[in-house]
Amino acid sequence: MKKLIVAAILIIAGATNADAQLLKFGIKGGVNFANFNGGVDGIDYSGRTSFHAGAAAEIKLFQNFSLQPELLYTSQGADVDGVGDFNLDYVAVPVLAKFYIISEKLSLEVGPQFSFLIDEAEEAFDNKSFDFAAAGGLGLNITDNFFAQARYTIGLSEASKDAEVKNAVFQLSLGYFF
Template identity: 30%
Template sequence: MKKITLLFSICVMLCCSLSQAQGIGYGFKLGANISQINSFSFDIVNTAGDTPREGFDTLESSNLGFAITFFAEIPLSERLAFQPEFMFSSQGNKFEGLRYEYLQLPLALKINLNKLFINLGPQAGLKVSAFEQSEDFSSFEFSGFGGLGYQFTDNFFAEVRYTIGFSEVFEDDAAIELPTFIAGSNETNVDNVLTNASGKNSYFTISIGYRL
């Protein structure tokens, strides 16, 4: 509850800033996320007492997801702007049980260099994916990002951004089922469990955007 209250408070402060600022620009971005759980470590145990089965080669593989972002651009000077954003972001690894989505709140300082621009800042996120993940995955994350973009016209631009998490993805007592298909049937075996998991989010976002 405290984490949700913090995220809501940040949103309120942003709204207050937007209501008082002059010359604000607005826009949106559509992009692809190439994500991975950084410094990922874990154990696999079999609750039936057997040797953990094979077939988990995608546990550490990166995932291709998507991101949708709405932003406001508040000029601070000729070359500097404050750019608060509201983003839906799919993240995690390739294995289905390690994919999840966040509502993110990036707070960017944007540096304009003619056609090129740089943005960097902190980011707070709230996990909004499947309810059954709530016991194993942290609901809140804090991260930082840096990006480089190019302004093709007054309206259209492209951007590449890298985000790295500072908080743990998993709860301390996470026990994530790793189902495998049973040979010769349509049933799955759920005796395999990922435990002692540790890692932080990291991802590249490649996006195109339109400034109103």
């Protein structure tokens, strides 16, 4: 009977440890280098530097493949000469496929991003409330808990009803998985 109890405890402990490795939650934040792609002839757009912050999860599906959904507050947009600064604040939900190139260290991350406009500083353009984008980049697990990411997100839908512009953002992030 003692052997059966010890075996059950070991199985439960092993399953609990395995579950902890299959699902991780964390926080992340960093800098955005944002601009618009496309636009109206004669209007010059210049990039703006802003930030992003939020939560991330990693769901390990296979040895070198995970899904990484995130929930981020991200400030994007561009500065437009002669018109003003377009500060577009979104709640973004990227859902990334994470392919580990070097097991548990270096990963290639690609997937869609769904963004919902929550605030706009200027109202010269009639901005759309939803932005669909493609995201891709690299992730580096510095330790078991700390990670860094570099990502480029390119808008696939137009950010404004008035001008043919799409969001483009390069992000550098640092994060911590609990």
